[in-house]
Amino acid sequence: MLGLRGKSLVALLLSCALALIPAAFIAWQGVETVRNHFGLAYARNHTLLHREQIFAPVSRELALASRLANSVVTRRWLSNLDDAAARDLFFEEAEGYRADLRDHSYFVADSQGHYYYNDSKAPVSTTPRYTTAPDKASDNWYYATMRSPDAYNINVELSAQLKITNVWFNVAVQDGGRRLGVVGTGLNLSKFLNDFLATNESGVTPIIIDRNGAIQAHPDTRRIAYGSVSEKATEQQTAFGLLGSDAERASLRTAMAAAEAKPANPVDLWATVDGKRQLLVLAYIPDLRWHVLSIVDLRAAQVIDPGWATQALIAFVLLLAALLIVFGYAVERLVLKPLRRLQQSAQAISAGRYDTALPDETDDEIGELSRAFGAMAAKVQTHTAELEERVRERTKELQAANSSMAAAHKQIDDSIDYASLIQRAILPDRQMVQSLGAHHFVMWHPRDVVGGDFYVFLPDGDNCLLGVVDCAGHGVAGALMTMLARAAIDHAIKEVGARDPAAILARTDAAMRAMLRDTEMPRSLATNMDAGLVYVDRATGLAHFAGAKMSLYASDGVTTQEFPGGRRALGERRLGEYTNIVTELSGRTFYMITDGVLDQAGGEHGYGFGSRRFAELLQSIAGESLQDQAAAVEQALVNYRGDLPQRDDITILSFRFE
Structure with a gap:
């Protein structure tokens, strides 16, 4: 909070600002005009030099x-490919x-x-x-070049x-x-970008585009339209993107046509790039059928010397x-010094020293404030004594109450820890280790x-039969659902056996519906669950998979197949259909x-980790041992998550049989 001195100085600052703002605005407009004039000349010269x-x-x-x-030797051989001498x-x-x-x-x-391809890294082939x-x-x-009427393309x-x-x-x-x-x-693309697009000038982005606007060179290689001679570039791989x-894109097309009509003259236009209004200058290279495009942010580029503005x-x-020093001295003498004495008395009273003497009374507003403050101090002393007694009782x-809450909280934590045990x-870790050994890993x-x-x-x-189940919800609610789901799956396996995953899913769905049919549950409480079951028949070397909104991934280190x-989870309103793959x-x-x-x-x-990134991860590690794969998947998730919290329960079950 500002004191009176601070508020007085702020008032002076506002008064000065009201007088100086119009003058500063006019001066700023002049600076902008000069900046734009010299900036245009700077951008044109930069573009021509870059061209x-x-x-x-x-x-x-x-x-x-x-x-x-065009060599005779080249045409002679390509006209008769069987001529070894040619x-x-x-x-x-x-x-x-x-x-x-x-x-x-x-x-x-x-x-x-x-x-055929030859370079300096190997003997001639x-x-x-x-x-x-x-x-x-x-x-x-290759086929685009053979079909094109042009003599060459880049x-x-x-x-x-x-x-x-x-x-x-x-x-x-x-x-x-x-x-x-x-x-x-x-030409190696990295060397090309370093040689021809590297610039130490701030606020300048050099780009090369073809006649269709496809980006051929850009400091951000993700925007380059690879293969634009044969494939249409995406919107983000063109200068228009x-x-x-749309109006600015139309202006750019017009500017490109003007530059191609008069290659010696650069063409300029204003457009919004990266959310900022920037100057664009085009210069056309007819022999290469390329445009050199410079995008210049005049506010970031050093177009004019800012030294004079610093002096002003x-x-x-x-x-x-x-002005602030003179005004502050006047306020201190006339207002702040009397108020400071009253403030010191008030601080003493607030500290409990109610017998503190107040400043000498005067006939001005400060004297009236002092008398009113004395009356208030007497009342505060009486009320303070009453409140202190009430506070002791409330404490x-x-x-x-805090002791009761702490005991209840500990009881809840103990119950949740016991539920975790x-x-x-119920998880079959020991059975899987005894039966599968190094043929599997589980991340839960x-x-x-x-x-x-x-x-x-x-x-x-x-x-064996392997499976993963994801019940709706997490925490205590999700854990309770796993109890029902596990009972339903065990019941289904007893009825239909372990060799038909699709039948197990269908019977589990029916069992869950029967359990919850007569239970009154809120609409907001989800009781569905995703599931995937695989029956591994080692005698035939086949895997029988069925899933409810859950996929099975397989990778040989070269490709990843899903x-x-x-399409429907177990327990949804509409019945799902489950088939074995x-x-x-x-x-x-x-x-x-x-x-x-x-x-x-x-x-x-x-963003989410995503199925594409997961498939690429599997493809990169599929050839390693399952123990190494488990460590690699764990590390990949940790690195990707960074400082963000875990969003949902995570379970991965992997197996491999030679």
Whole structure:
């Protein structure tokens, strides 16, 4: 809280502000006009300089690739692929080009789709690396180049076969009107971005886009439209996806057309990028069919020297400080000093010293305040004595109530801990270790002391039944539901046997409905549960799976396959249909999980772990031992969750039989 001195100074500050705000606003408008003028010139010069920096090395690579494509030796071999001498002569000549190319690499794809690639990392090879196929998305660049009327194209793409991401120069080899193949080279994308897009200038974002707006180079590689020569880029992989409105996107298309019409002149426009109004400047490179786009935040860029503004601000602060000192001295002498004496007396009375003398009475407002305060102090003294007696009585009552609450709280905690022991006792950990040993692992993490997840195991000779159940809710309510669910599953297995998981689910659903049919329960209390059961038949090498809103995952380390269960959980209003899915055991690791795994929030944005990320995790660890897999899954969930709390009960059951 501000005292009178502070409030007086604030009043002076407000008065100065009311006088200075209009002047500051006019000055600010002038500064903005100057900033925009010099900022536009700065952005244009930066874009033209960047265009030249890009054009020289890229055009050189394109020129070398075009010369190799138009070579008589190249056309002679690609016209007659069976001519071994022509092929050897081509590779001999191509090696001379490779020494001059920036990345010391080249490729050739003949009319039959055979793809050759040589670089400085290995001896020259005249054997194809692979053969392209029209039905492979990764080979679309080749067929798009062969179909295109253009002599060449440039695109950014990941080569799945070579495992490198480059800026590729694809030049068509032609003999008259007939296309014989594609020859070209590539620039490493990381080196390209570091060489041509790295900038130390704050507030400037350099981008390269093609004539369709697809991003070919960007400081954020996630926005690059890989393979744009053959596939349409997504909205987020185009320059239009950076802008905030349809009107701005239309303006950008108009600006691109103007830049292509007059490549020597840069074109500028204003647009909203990343929620801020920024200046965009375009410069077109006709030979490459690329636009160099500079996005400039004039407020972040150092367009004008802020030194003069600093000097003006210092002068303003000094003037304001002088005014505050003079005004503060006047307030201190006339108002604050008498009030301070009254304040000291009031503090003494508030501390219980009711015999403290008040300041000398005067005829002004402060004297009237002093007399009123004396009368109030007398009443406070009387009321204080009464209140102290009441407080002593109330304190005794509160102490007794706190003791009762502490005892009740301890009793509840002890009951929940005992319930946790009971719930852990129904889990078949010992039986699974004795029967399955290293062929399985289980991860069971209730969100609270007790939870709504549990797992089942039933040996059947050399075979066995495995299952995971996720009851609605967690904590005490979920734990109570697991008791009912476990009883229903045991009853179902006794009636239909262990070899038919779908029949067990259907009978469990019927048993749960029978248990709860005559029970009056609130509508808000969910009694449904997700479940997944697998019968492992080791004699036939098959697994029989049935699920109720729960899937079975299988991974061999190369791919991960999901076997989805029925769409309805057990105990829902509408009856579900459950069928057995039969799959082979050999060579794969199987996993059943509750939705607490996929729904666990974490990562940079707090999203759920998700099925895609889980499938990739399984694929990366499927070849390891199950004990190592358990540790890897545990660590992955901990790393992803970070500091966020566990959202739901988490259960994972995995098994593998050779």
